[in-house]
Amino acid sequence: MYTNILLPTDGLGKCKFGTCHGVLLAKNLGAKVTAVCVTEKLSGQEILKIYNPHVLIGTSAGTVAQASMKNAEDLHKEFAGKALEVAEKMCAENGVKCEKVHLAGESPTDGILKVAKEKSCDLIFISTHGNPGLMGTLFGTVVSKILSRSNTPVLVHHCGGPG
16 A cells, blocks of 8 residues: 655654654555655744854854854754654664655755655655644644645644653
8 A cells, every 4th residue: 555654753752752653654554664854944043143244254254154054054964863863763673664864955845745756655644743832833834735735645643642
């Protein structure tokens, strides 16, 4: 039925519970997991903090700015690596083949849909936290956008497990 399940993850908190369910589904179906962590482009505010015009005066300003930007990109890469390690470990413990993908500089929705297409995934297993407030609203919007734009079947899992 499904042979390649896309499993978006941030590897944190309740998302680990959703990742576990996605891995168990893959195990029961004999499918592989394509674990993806999408890190967005730096926001305008983040860029302004990095390129703080009050600090960046003089000939070394460009060097400082470049080093700061590289540091921010490295932090995104490190975050994604840790998130994907969680999925990889769960897959290994359950005998499920896992391909890890870090996609940088994309919106979560665009990145997830892009990887689903590029990796020929036949199911997107996505968790929603169902949290009230800003985080719930933001993540719920990602799920809604994926549901409305995806050509790939989507299974939404309410991630209500341990935080």
